[in-house]
Each structure stands twice: as C-alpha cells, then as structure tokens.
Amino acid sequence: MLTKVLNKVKKTLNPSKIVKDEYIDWLSFANAGMLEKGNIYCIDYVMKNLKSDSPFLEIGSFCGLSTNIIYYYAEKHGRNNKFFCADKWVFEGSEKSFLGDTKIKSKDYSSFVKESFKRNIAFFSPNSKIHPIEQFSDDFFELWNKKAEVKDIFENTVNLGGPISFAFIDGNHTYEFTKRDFENTDKHLEKGGFILFDDTFDGSIHECVKNMKEIEDNNKYKLVMKNPNYLFQKVSE
Numbered sequence: 136m137l138t139k140v141l142n143k144v145k146k147t148l149n150p151s152k153i154v155k156d157e158y159i160d161w162l163s164f165a166n167a168g169m170l171e172k173g174n175i176y177c178i179d180y181v182m183k184n185l186k187s188d189s190p191f192l193e194i195g196s197f198c199g200l201s202t203n204i205i206y207y208y209a210e211k212h213g214r215n216n217k218f219f220c221a222d223k224w225v226f227e228g229s230e231k232s233f234l235g236d237t238k239i240k241s242k243d244y245s246s247f248v249k250e251s252f253k254r255n256i257a258f259f260s261p262n263s264k265i266h267p268i269e270q271f272s273d274d275f276f277e278l279w280n281k282k283a284e285v286k287d288i289f290e291n292t293v294n295l296g297g298p299i300s301f302a303f304i305d306g307n308h309t310y311e312f313t314k315r316d317f318e319n320t321d322k323h324l325e326k327g328g329f330i331l332f333d334d335t336f337d338g339s340i341h342e343c344v345k346n347m348k349e350i351e352d353n354n355k356y357k358l359v360m361k362n363p364n365y366l367f368q369k370v371s372e
C-alpha cells in the first residue's frame with residue numbers, strides 16, 4: 136500500500152516525457168494495443184541516436200501498435216533497418232476454451248488478433264521491412280542462432296541471424312522469460328545498441344521489474360532513462 140502511494144507521488148513529481156504527435160493519436164485510435172505513452176519518447180530517442188543499420192527486434196507484437204510506432208519513428212529519422220517481430224499470438228489465459236462467459240473461442244480470438252496485426256501493418260507501415268515471425272521468443276532465437284531461412288507471416292522468405300541494434304521486449308513478463316529474452320538479445324546486441332522493456336516502471340506488478348535491477352548492475356549496460364519504463368544502452372561487449 137505504502138509503495139503504491141510512494142510510486143504515485145514519484146510519478147506526480149517526476150512525470151514521463153511525452154511526445155506530442157498527431158499521427159500517433161490517429162494510429163492509436165484505430166490500432167488496438169497497450170501503449171505506455173512514455174515509450175514513444177524512448178523510441179524517438181533511440182531512432183535519433185542509433186548509428187547502425189542492423190535489424191530491430193520486437194518480442195510481443197499483439198495487434199501491431201508498438202510495431203507501427205517503431206516503424207514510424209525509424210522512418211522519421213531516416214532509418215532503413217530491417218525489423219523482425221516474434222509473436223505466436225498464443226496468449227496467457229488462452230488455455231481456457233472460451234473468452235469469459237461468452238461462446239467466443241480463445242483460439243478464434245488469437246486468429247482475430249493476428250489478422251488485425253497483419254491488417255494494421257499493411258495499412259500503417261506499407262512496403263516496410265517488417266518481418267513478423269510466428270514463434271515464441273525462445274524458438275525465434277534458436278532460429279536466429281542457426282541463421283535459418285524462414286517465411287514471415289506475409290509469406291516473404293527471410294534470412295535470420297547477425298547483430299541486432301535495437302530490441303523492444305514486450306512478450307512474456309515473468310522473471311524467467313524476461314531473463315532469457317534479455318540474455319538471448321544480449322548475445323546479438325551490438326555495442327551502442329538499445330533495449331527497451333515494456334511494463335517495467337517502478338511499482339509495476341510484473342516480475343520483469345526484478346530483471347531491471349539486475350541489468351542496472353550489469354556493467355555492460357547503461358541505464359539511459361526510466362520514462363517510466365527502462366531503456367538501456369549496451370556500452371561494452
């Protein structure tokens with residue numbers, strides 16, 4: 136209780152930096168998703184400061200809101216990097232057959248969200264270099280390590296592997312999954328590259344908050360900002 140109150144006070148005294156952008160307003164009206172507005176400032180910062188053409192990676196895309204936002208700021212700052220996404224559109228809680236008390240099947244909901252993702256990317260980021268790979272992050276990294284040739288969900292054949300310049304981590308938020316997502320990303324993240332972790336703000340109910348403390352103690356990484364989610368830059372190999 137006291138922690139909750141203290142976090143509220145902290146947030147009031149130290150509000151997130153917010154970017155005002157008319158396009159993002161229109162995008163977020165139409166593209167379902169879970170947007171922490173402070174992430175936009177972080178993504179804009181990354182795209183302004185990144186010096187590499189290596190691919191971006193997003194873990195956890197849902198309906199594509201963050202994907203479209205990353206793509207928009209990349210374009211705005213003249214970046215032409217390839218952009219890989221890993222999501223299998225299998226949600227926590229979907230082991231239940233139906234959505235709540237309805238007759239809507241969980242598996243139909245997954246298909247609906249995946250189709251929404253495809254439609255949102257095709258409309259808001261057309262002709263882009265976005266390659267969504269239908270895999271859980273662990274399996275995605277296995278394919279990445281093997282430099283596998285795979286088909287993305289738009290039926291484009293792409294080669295995985297190599298260095299990564301920016302990762303947005305928004306998949307499974309448990310400690311163990313976040314740890315593996317970080318370690319797997321770290322293997323490929325270039326010096327100077329960035330990682331943004333969603334839902335890691337101080338006081339978040341998600342276990343991934345614990346991972347942030349560990350990465351803060353990792354001397355290969357520098358905390359760039361908490362806005363309120365954690366953005367790190369890799370400063371040494």
Ligand SMILES: C[S@@+](CC[C@H](N)C(=O)[O-])C[C@H]1O[C@@H](n2cnc3c(N)ncnc32)[C@H](O)[C@@H]1O
Pocket residue numbers: 167168169170194195196197198199200201202221222223224225226270271272273305306307312
């Ligand atoms: C919080 S939502 C992502 C929200 C999205 N980034 C946005 O801006 O709206 C989490 C997503 O992560 C996906 N996910 C869960 N576990 C995953 C895993 N192990 N690997 C990849 N994606 C995962 C889910 O299918 C879901 O689409």
